[in-house]
Amino acid sequence: PLTADDVAFTYNNCRDNSSVNDFSMLKEAVAVDDTTVEFHMNTPFAVWPYTMAIVGIVPEHAYDENYGQNPIGSGRYIMKQWDKGQQVIFEANPDYYGEVPTMKKVTVLFMEEDAALAAAQAGTVDVAHTAASYSDMTVDGYDLFSVQTVDNRGFNLPATEAAEIDGVTYGNDFTSDVEVRRAINIGIDREEMIQNVLNGYGTPAYSVCDKMPWYNEEAEVEYDQDKARELLDAAGWETGDDGIREKDGIRAELTMLYPASDSVRQALAEDTKNQLTELGIEVTTEGVDWDTAYTRAESEPLVWGWGAHTPMELYNIYHTMSETGLAEYSPYSNETVDKYMDEALESSDLESSYDLWKKAQWDGETGITQDGDIPWIWLCNIDHLYFVKDGLKIADQKIHPHGHGWSIVNNVDQWTWE
Structure with a gap:
């Protein structure tokens, strides 16, 4: 039988032992009776419904180090x-x-x-x-x-100048120029990518949360290669004899990383390379393993896959981490963006937090979109594709998050x- 005691045990165990998700906001889960659980929080956490929904409940009497091999469920x-x-x-x-x-x-x-x-x-x-x-x-x-998805593909553009912290290089002297990041964002033809790389099976992406209730439509931009060139010209990035731009001795070049085992991300990296070459930016593509990718992405763009049914995806990518004073997956920091997301988490309920998540993206003066800091470039939401045997009727699907398998x-x- 599934009991409230099992539920309380599960969440308290996550609080104490989870290395995958953060449950530090939970003070204690308490079984009030056989069918009721109360969650006592250390801090307000408006997205708790999303956080708790990903947890599978385990039976307290049978849970040990071997449980993962022989799970018991209801x-x-x-x-x-x-x-x-x-x-x-x-x-x-x-x-x-x-x-x-x-x-x-x-x-x-x-x-x-x-x-x-x-x-x-x-x-x-x-x-x-x-x-x-x-x-x-x-x-x-x-x-x-x-199947339509919020499974997006995009790449980080390190938003700080290069510096070494504990033996790891953070930041990039070329992409730390915000006008470079803005030029790249409008200088990429997303529709061309969808047709040529995805064979038409995808939608343009402008954020990590397209199609979600907390998405700010101010993230959307028009493809304009001429305007992208104008931005680079105005920022002082002059075209050299070889067609590649340069400013103050810094060459407009970068290495675009992608997971070596992923053919779609490789193709997107190559397409990005071709498009940015037309702007006078030299791109080298390189397939790497994930252990290498996580470290090098602190100073070089990497083609990532994100997308979830929770606004915490925004927080995880853009919010400053206490350890480095920078966002975790790309060197970036904005106190105002942090403040909006912190206030969103402290909202009394999920729906009332949506406007704050939108303001974190753009509030009219600052944010993470085109007229703001734009530390990430989003390319496309990839449709999930399956060959299905004749006669098999698959039930209606919700919008899929990142990850095609389950x-x-x-x-x-x-x-x-x-």
Whole structure:
């Protein structure tokens, strides 16, 4: 049985032991009776509904260091088998309290893009995630299924001058010029990227929270390459004999990093390179592993993927961290932006915080959008694409967050064969 004691235990355990998410705002979860839990907070935290929603409840009596291998749940399915790195098999829970799942058994395979495509071509899977680069292919017995997302792709532009802190270089002397960042933002043709890189399966991105209730439409810009050149000219970035700009001995050049295993991010990096070359900016692209990427992104742009159903995504990317005095994923800091986000978290309820999240993006004078600091350039929200076997009816999908794997099967209990 799922009890309030289990719920309280779970959140208190997250507070004390989670290394993935921050639960320091929680003072204590208290089971009032068998079905009621009270959350006592150290500080107001308006987005608590989003934070608590991502937590899976665990049974206090059976929770130990081996629980992750043999979870016990009250949900629609039971995990029957897990072959690490290969597959996980779920079977319908006979004791589930809700509607009986239409799919009695679900096997999720862990595959790279090429392997998933090959499995679909062989007819050995019912659904196969695929990349936009394969979207124009025809697979016999399958249709292409597209889902809209807030799964965005963009890159950071270090907003401070280069400096070393504890052996790590933070900042970039070229991108620390705000006019450079503004020129790059309007000098990129997002629609061209969507057509040429994503085969049309995507939407332009101007923030980390497009389509969400807290999105500020002031983030949107018009593509204007001529205006981008004017901004660079006015800022003193003069074009040299080789076509590359320079100012005060600093060359307009940067290295664009991307995760080496991601073909879409590589293609976006290459497209960005080609477009910025037309502005007189020299770009070198480089595929790296994530251990390398996290460190080097403090001083060089990296093609990232973000997007979640919570305004904390804004906070995590743009809010100053106490350890360095800079935002965590790109050297950047703005006290006014911090203040709006802090006030948003202290709001009495979630809906009343939306306006403050919008002001953090742009309040008419400062923010993180085009006329503000623009420390990130957002390119596109990528559609999640799947080859689906003929006769399989996938239930209606909500807008997917970042990550293509688990969102599609969130309602697999409602899928049917026709």
